[in-house]
Amino acid sequence: TRRAEFHSTGLSGSVSRIAKTEGLLGFYRGNGASVARIIPYAGLHYMSYEEYRRWILQAFPNVWKGPTLDLMAGSLSGGTAVLFTYPLDLIRTKLAYQVVSPTKLNVSRMVNNEQVYRGIRDCLSKTYKEGGIRGLYRGVAPTLFGIFPYAGLKFYFYEEMKRHVPDDYKKSIMAKLTCGSVAGLLGQTFTYPLEVVRRQMQVQKLVASEEAELKGTMRSMVFIAQKQGWKTLFSGLSINYIKVVPSAAIGFTVYDTMKSCLRVPSRDEEN
Template sequence: MSPGGEHLKDEGTRRQVILAGGIAGLVSRFCVAPLDVVKIRLQLQIHSLSDPSSHRDVVGPVYKGTVATMRAIIKEEGITGLWKGNIPAELMYVCYGGIQFTTYRTTTQALSHLPHRLPLPVESFIAGATGGGLATAITYPLDLLRTRFAAQGPDRVYTSLMASVREIARNEGAPGFFRGCTAAVGQIVPYMGLFFSTYESLRPSLAGLQDLPFGSGDAVAGMIASVFAKTGVFPLDLVRKRLQVQGPTRARYVHRNIPEYVGVFSTLASILRTQGPRGLYRGLTVSLFKAAPASAVTMWTYEKALRLLQEMEVAAGEN
């Protein structure tokens, strides 16, 4: 943080922010891809882990816990199974990071020109929600492709990224690329708002601390903010995943008994009715385990990349 009291959103040019955001998304995604695949598999699993009788007619694997799920995927699909869907996910995270941080910076700069400056947490909430919502909507087709590839077991549903795009376009039309988008935006707006407001509130007090994970208080602030925000909106994340695998290929994924869902609220009601409140939190543990390091890596990489880009520009100007 600069001596003038500038925050993350005020630092760097637009080009630097776009590049730093894209780099942060790329690095973060690759690091947490295996946990993301595990999370998706657990979110799509509808049978109860505590009731063996619910496993009798299940076609497909029964996953129990993060480590056991990783082992099962490696055993059945090889180590590369933990990176299924990584190509569309990397594309999504690069685009998402650039759009998110640029919108965040632009929105907060616009808010700074209001006659009466808003409190920092409120300002950060608005900017974070705006950036997250816009980035989610624009990159959503890549998110859907990521989920469908991660949901594939040993029997492949789609042979390649381009093949999946052609098949969805042919069989489901343009709306097929946006299944569950309402739940995604409904989730990301409060999530990013809570994340950035918490992050910006914690960052000043942690900025001077060293000898922390990843070497700075930025990472710790990102981890705390992510855990807090993720827990609050997790049911909508689960609903999004269930809706993303609807359509003509629904019964061909690793979990063959995924029910047919239509709409966010009817999906929530159906899960509550058939699986109880716990059904809305399948995969929460691995989600939190993934979200904390992912956000820490994202914010740490963003800050480091931004500073490096600034230093490179200064050095170029001096030559």
């Protein structure tokens, strides 16, 4: 969802363009907001998953069992984490979207009549002044539509695959990494079009365009498919795998390892 000159250039072409226009720092644009977001996001995500799982078991002890329980608890925990950290995700996207060469900045920090954000606080302040609380949650609907199935499927696939791991390998780091990798890959594949819709809704204010404003998740998805082609809904999926697959693998592995270190009761010991 970056500028038009980055479209259809592929992974190697995009890497080359960013390196030429922004240098090494261009690859880390928006990383500060990303780090500021991921810490509370991950904490809330895994903590609320365990809590939702416990609450569901207490409310429906004879109904919600097995994979369905992981799917439901994972979906709810993903939505909870998103609602609490979404403004930082929006700021991260806006900062990363800026493709700016220092030589193109003028005195008022404008580039081709587009405002340049100077950091997390500056972007947060200007976004709030422009749209208030609603502005900080622009694009949250497709994010929730995407995170519910993604988080749910991610936990579902992970726990389901772990059930089929032989007992001798259940504590193996490699087994956990493998299960986490496959869970992240499958979850991301099924829900990626919603990720594209979310990104385009987040940054559309930064783009001078005569096209109609994107409103509504499903309408936006249909609009993008009609105007830009259905392949656009999967644009960037391959490079997203490079980020999401190891991230999910490491996240689940650390999550399970920390549970063991903290002596959290096994999920087989349900209350």
